[in-house]
Amino acid sequence: MKAKMPYIKLVFVLLLAAFLFGFAENRHKGRNIKEVGVQFTESENLYVTEQAVNKLLIQNNQAVTSIVKETLDLNRVESILNNHDMIENAEVYLTLDGKLRAKVSQRKPIARVVGGSSFYLDRNGKVMPLSPNYSARVPLLFGFSESNVTEVYPITKYIRNDEFLTRHITAVRRLNNGRFELELRKLDFSVYFGEAEDIDLKFNNFKAFYKKALKDEKLNTYRKVNLQFGNQVVCTKK
Incomplete structure (x- = not known):
């Protein structure tokens, strides 16, 4: 029995780790997005403002901050920004602490x-x-x-x-x-x-x-x- 104890402990630790990971993952998915931030890639005059970009960050007529993380379609949001007349390229991503970020390059x-x-x-x-x-x-x-x-x-x-x-x-x-x-x-x-x-x-x-x-x-x-x-x-x- 003593010989098997290390294996039993290992299995227990793995099961506990899996449980905690799954619990944390479910809590993470269930949280709403905390805030939205816009970063322009170059310091220059703004042909499109941060406020205008924020208005584009809308999905199904809901404010982005009211959307649960797992339901947010990042590709769709990114496509909306890239279709704007003043935007050359946009990258949209979620941070680990629940913040939506948009990195925007304007047309020149x-x-x-x-x-x-x-x-x-x-x-x-x-x-x-x-x-x-x-x-x-x-x-x-x-x-x-x-x-x-x-x-x-x-x-x-x-x-x-x-x-x-x-x-x-x-x-x-x-x-x-x-x-x-x-x-x-x-x-x-x-x-x-x-x-x-x-x-x-x-x-x-x-x-x-x-x-x-x-x-x-x-x-x-x-x-x-x-x-x-x-x-x-x-x-x-x-």
Whole structure:
């Protein structure tokens, strides 16, 4: 009998552990969600507010905090957030202490179409509606619609990723021939860009021209700058 005692104790301990685990699990499942928290992945201006995200965290017309944990469909809640016009990606999860958390990444506008209709072009090249909460300071786009705005995406994306161009270029205009023209901050000459090709070469040429003309104090002597001729910048004086 003594030889069997260690085995009996082991079985008893395992049964007790299983009972306690099951008891705790049932209590955990039966509890309501304590609170809801929203975390934005980057510190930036909010195109969608925390209050708006909280309103989306609704299931079957009930406040999330009144829902028992085991009945909450996290995939459904996450899908609702991801379908919002201002949200690029959302991850929803429950913490061990019964709190619902939403980690939200907002869409990032890189240009704004103005004219017959107004909307943003986001960093993924998709149409994004304007936000009632904040107006982004991005280059303006003239002569575009939802059907052709993707044509200018490679140019606006390049501008967005370049500090010098972001500082100096205020607008991109689509001409009647389908080519592009750039407008600059505090300078009254236009920059004929041509088609959305050889973008890196054209912008490098422009930056080299700009720095040279600035050094020579000649920026205000030009009426038009043309970037479409390969390795050279063709300037027209006033």
